[in-house]
Each structure stands twice: as C-alpha cells, then as structure tokens.
Amino acid sequence: MKILIKNCNLVSMTEERKKYEENIDILINNETIEKVDKNIDIKDYDKLIDATGKVVMPGLINTHTHIPMSIFRDTLDGYGLQEWLNDRIWPMEDKLNEEDIYYASLLSCIEMIKTGTTCFNDQYFMTNAIISAATKVGIRAHCTRTLMDISGDIEERLEELEKLINKYLNSDMVTINVGIHSLYTCTKECVERAVDLAKKYNLYVHMHFAENSNEIEDIKKLHNTNNPINLLEKYFKDIHLVLAHCVKIKKEEMQSLKTLDINVAHCPISNLKLGCGIAKINDFIKNEINVSLGTDGQGSGNNLDMFEVMSYTALLQKGINEDATLLPAYEVLKMATINGAKALNKESKIGSIKEGKNADLIIVNLKSEKTEPVNDVFSNLVYNARGNNVETSIINGKIVMENRKTNIQNEEEIYNKCKTIISSLA
Numbered sequence: 001m002k003i004l005i006k007n008c009n010l011v012s013m014t015e016e017r018k019k020y021e022e023n024i025d026i027l028i029n030n031e032t033i034e035k036v037d038k039n040i041d042i043k044d045y046d047k048l049i050d051a052t053g054k055v056v057m058p059g060l061i062n063t064h065t066h067i068p069m070s071i072f073r074d075t076l077d078g079y080g081l082q083e084w085l086n087d088r089i090w091p092m093e094d095k096l097n098e099e100d101i102y103y104a105s106l107l108s109c110i111e112m113i114k115t116g117t118t119c120f121n122d123q124y125f126m127t128n129a130i131i132s133a134a135t136k137v138g139i140r141a142h143c144t145r146t147l148m149d150i151s152g153d154i155e156e157r158l159e160e161l162e163k164l165i166n167k168y169l170n171s172d173m174v175t176i177n178v179g180i181h182s183l184y185t186c187t188k189e190c191v192e193r194a195v196d197l198a199k200k201y202n203l204y205v206h207m208h209f210a211e212n213s214n215e216i217e218d219i220k221k222l223h224n225t226n227n228p229i230n231l232l233e234k235y236f237k238d239i240h241l242v243l244a245h246c247v248k249i250k251k252e253e254m255q256s257l258k259t260l261d262i263n264v265a266h267c268p269i270s271n272l273k274l275g276c277g278i279a280k281i282n283d284f285i286k287n288e289i290n291v292s293l294g295t296d297g298q299g300s301g302n303n304l305d306m307f308e309v310m311s312y313t314a315l316l317q318k319g320i321n322e323d324a325t326l327l328p329a330y331e332v333l334k335m336a337t338i339n340g341a342k343a344l345n346k347e348s349k350i351g352s353i354k355e356g357k358n359a360d361l362i363i364v365n366l367k368s369e370k371t372e373p374v375n376d377v378f379s380n381l382v383y384n385a386r387g388n389n390v391e392t393s394i395i396n397g398k399i400v401m402e403n404r405k406t407n408i409q410n411e412e413e414i415y416n417k418c419k420t421i422i423s424s425l426a
C-alpha cells in the first residue's frame with residue numbers, strides 16, 4: 001500500500017531537516033516512510049491525502065500508562081495515592097476478568113488514536129487482553145506483565161512474563177518489556193529476578209519511582225536502606241530504565257543518576273492530581289537525562305491526551321522555576337516524540353518523520369477557534385492544540401483514523417460496555 005501525503009506543513013522532529021517546512025510531500029510505502037520531499041511526482045499510489053494547510057508530525061509516544069484503567073476515570077477525587085490504591089483500586093482490580101480488561105483497553109486505544117498517540121508504554125496484567133485491544137485498533141504497544149511480590153506469587157508472574165516475551169520476540173507492533181511495579185511493592189528477590197529476565201532478553205525495565213514521599217519511606221523500610229537512589233545503582237547497573245514520575249529526586253541526587261542508563265517518564269497531570277508534587281524536569285534535562293512524557297492511567301491522569309500533558313509540562317517548569325525562558329515549546333514536542341522513542345529503545349524506528357523509519361505520523365488541523373491564528377506552530381501545538389485537532393493518524397503505514405473516524409464501527413457500544421464493567425465492580 002502506497003500513501004502519498006501532499007502539501008503538508010512538516011514538523012519532522014529530525015536533526016537533519018529544518019524544524020518547520022511548508023509544502024512538503026511524504027510517500028509511505030507499506031510500513032515505511034520512503035520519501036520526504038517537495039513535489040513528489042508519482043502516479044502509482046493507492047491513497048492520496050491532501051494535507052494543504054495542515055501540520056504533519058510524528059505520532060505522540062505515551063511512555064507511562066495503564067490503559068485498562070480507563071474504567072477508573074474520576075474515582076480519585078479526595079484520595080491520596082496510597083489510600084486510593086489500597087481502598088478503591090486494588091479491591092476493584094481483583095474482580096476484573098479478561099473481557100473487562102479487553103474492553104477497558106479498547107476504550108483507551110480509541111482515546112489514544114483520536115488524540116494523536118501512536119505508541120504507548122503500559123504496565124498492567126492480563127496482558128494478552130490488552131494486546132488484543134491494541135491489535136484491533138492498530139496502535140503500537142509496549143506491554144508487560146507487571147511484577148510485584150508483597151502480595152501474590154512471583155513465580156507465576158515471572159513465568160507469565162517470560163511467555164509473553166517469547167511470544168512477541170519478532171513482532172513489529174508489540175514489544176514486551178520487564179515491568180517492575182515499584183521498589184515499595186517488590187522485595188530484593190523480586191527485583192533481582194526481574195533484572196535477570198531483562199538481561200537474558202536484553203529488555204528495558206519500566207518502573208514507578210519516587211512518586212511521592214510515602215513511597216520513599218516505604219522503600220527505605222522494605223529494603224532496609226537510607227537512600228532509595230542507591231538501590232538504582234545496586235540493582236540496575238547495566239539496564240535501560242524507564243522510570244515513571246521521579247518527583248522526589250533532589251537536585252543533588254541527579255548527578256549520581258547520570259552514571260546509569262535512565263529515562264524519566266514525566267506524568268505531570270497524574271502527579272498534580274495525586275498531590276505528589278512536581279518533578280524537576282528542567283534539572284534532569286540540564287544533567288543530560290532523557291525526559292519523555294506520559295499520562296499515567298486515567299484514574300489519576302484523567303485522560304490520555306498527550307497534548308494536554310505537553311501544555312502542563314511547559315507551564316509547570318516555567319512556573320516552579322520562575323523563569324519564562326525555560327522549556328521552549330519545541331523541546332516539549334521532542335519529549336512527546338523523539339525522546340519517547342529513545343526511552344523505549346525505538347529511536348531508529350519511530351519518533352520522527354525520516355526516510356527509512358516506520359510511518360507513525362499524525363495530521364493535525366490547526367484551523368479551529370482555539371488555534372487560529374498560528375503565529376508559532378510549536379507553541380500552538382504545545383499550548384493550544386488538543387487531541388481533537390488530530391484529524392488523521394497513520395501507524396506502521398496503516399491509516400487507523402481518517403477525518404476523525406477510527407476503524408471501530410461501534411464506539412458507543414464500547415462506552416456502554418465500560419460503564420457496565422465499572423458498575424459491576426463497585
């Protein structure tokens with residue numbers, strides 16, 4: 001299948017090209033971006049998309065989420081993190097079955113596609129149901145079987161994860177990683193076994209870390225240490241780590257993180273809603289630590305709209321540092337695209353619009369009351385555009401949404417199904 005996109009305003013997020021170019025054509029051949037140039041003159045395309053006046057940019061990469069948690073939207077108000085998990089979420093999660101997980105994930109996949117996300121990094125359980133939903137919608141999935149052992153059997157969970165790893169070893173669209181829930185829910189043995197698995201298959205580890213102050217205290221107790229940062233050095237020396245949150249890492253501690261292969265998945269909306277604080281992203285960047293963005297699950301993150309996350313990211317850093325020059329919009333766009341690809345070890349395949357890379361891209365229409373006039377395209381995308389400005393999404397060369405219509409015929413039925421699931425759990 002050959003798709004020719006004509007006349008777009010290109011935000012390619014590559015080092016090689018100009019940051020912004022007008023009247024560019026993109027030729028997609030099967031899953032690959034074959035050519036990016038002015039006036040591509042071919043006749044044997046299967047599909048022509050006229051993108052005149054519209055922005056084409058790489059699909060957004062959500063580097064931390066729990067997509068089956070769509071059904072827990074709006075359950076958090078008035079709770080702190082630990083109370084919300086212990087008293088509300090975990091008892092409901094115990095009752096979930098595979099079908100529930102499938103529909104809850106399907107809702108999230110639709111939400112992601114319709115808000116410009118083309119790849120997500122998830123952490124949950126009943127992973128086969130999550131992957132089925134992602135496959136149905138056509139979104140690129142990074143999944144795991146979350147490991148923790150303060151409750152439940154670690155052997156069974158490790159076995160389940162290893163089976164998944166082997167099943168998807170050669171998959172283009174599904175990548176399995178090693179998900180460690182956190183150091184406050186995993187003992188030394190669990191962490192070591194997980195790291196062994198990551199080394200055996202050369203996978204990255206995805207883990208919550210330093211989300212709030214209680215967590216830090218719980219880690220100290222469980223691992224008998226004064227400093228949880230030391231545990232990162234102890235357990236994860238040669239491991240590529242995707243750490244969600246990192247709110248409670250102090251400026252002076254960042255220096256020691258530089259020796260490790262760490263990526264921070266910044267989830268500002270979830271952190272704010274849970275009253276956790278605001279991660280010092282600007283200092284991570286100063287220390288040359290890669291920062292990408294995430295929504296977290298909808299329970300704490302409200303929704304999966306990465307445009308909203310970009311806007312919060314930029315505003316918060318300017319605010320807490322009392323410096324309006326910090327984090328220019330283009331840097332924030334990098335976090336949501338190419339930095340996300342780096343975080344997930346996929347830089348050579350996705351995260352920018354470049355010949356030879358996989359065709360994961362979105363067409364954004366900025367002709368709307370909230371976005372006109374466009375004086376600076378990067379600022380407009382970060383501060384004013386929202387997911388519903390995304391008109392068309394292409395993932396791995398396939399059109400998964402065109403003019404805001406996905407390939408799912410019965411979205412309404414899925415909404416209703418999710419409503420039924422959550423009322424049966426409460």
Ligand SMILES: [Zn+2]
Nearest residue numbers: 208244296297
């Ligand atoms: Zn999370």
